[in-house]
Amino acid sequence: MIAKIRSLKIDRSSLRLKMTLEKRPKLIGFDLDYTLWPFWVDTHVDPPFHKDKNGKVVDSRNVKINFYKEVPKVLQKLHSEGCILAAVSRTTDPEGANQLLELWDWDRFFTYKEIYPGRKTTHFQRIKEASGLEYREMLFFDDEERNKIDLNTIGVLTIMVPDGVTEELVKQGLVTFSNKN
Structure with missing residues (x-):
């Protein structure tokens, strides 16, 4: 009888994990400045x-350019x-931002890139049109409160990034997304 109870607990845990995975966002977006790297590229x-x-990636003065670990x-x-x-990203230097993504070989991870000055709502509108996804299916990580306020109006869940993206912050974001949906 004890073995059956243990088995039941394992099954419930597996079911809960599976249910959580089913509630994952279909798209995860990342701001760049002070989210993936600790500076404004512009x-x-x-x-x-x-x-x-x-x-090592360096700028025109040969100063090493770092990203969050x-x-x-x-x-x-x-x-x-x-x-x-x-x-x-709403940077005024899209060329520099794209250059960093290429030099660090992060380009291969991003299906969509919306990197130009403007409001994040415009960026996500274009992603929505290109992807066919709904805003409620998207999760976004950003360091600026103004962007979170804007994106809340269209239904993109935004997680604030206090000091760069970390594994723990992304896990927390995924749990928040799962609980919201």
Whole structure:
């Protein structure tokens, strides 16, 4: 009888996990500045960017350009799990932002890239049109409250990023999305 109870607990746990996975967003978007990297690409660094002889990304003054430590692992994991990812930024330097995505080989993770000045609602409207997804099926990570306020009006769940994207923050975001839906 004890074995059956243990088996039942395992089955319930597996069912709960499966139900959570079914409530995942169909698209996960990431802002760039102060979300994937710790600077504004249009003001704090000096493009164009390139790789130095050691393969490190540097700006035109040969200053090393860093990203938040957990970002490559987070993007790789989500991509390998089949998540559709989007890079969404209102930077005034789209060329520099795209150059960094290419140099770090993160381009391969993003199905959609909406990187240009403007409101995040415009960015997501274009993603919606291109993807056929509904706003309520999207999750977004950003560091700016004004973007969260804007996106709330159209139904995109936005998770605030206080100090760069981390695995734990993404897990919390997925749980929040699952609980909302």
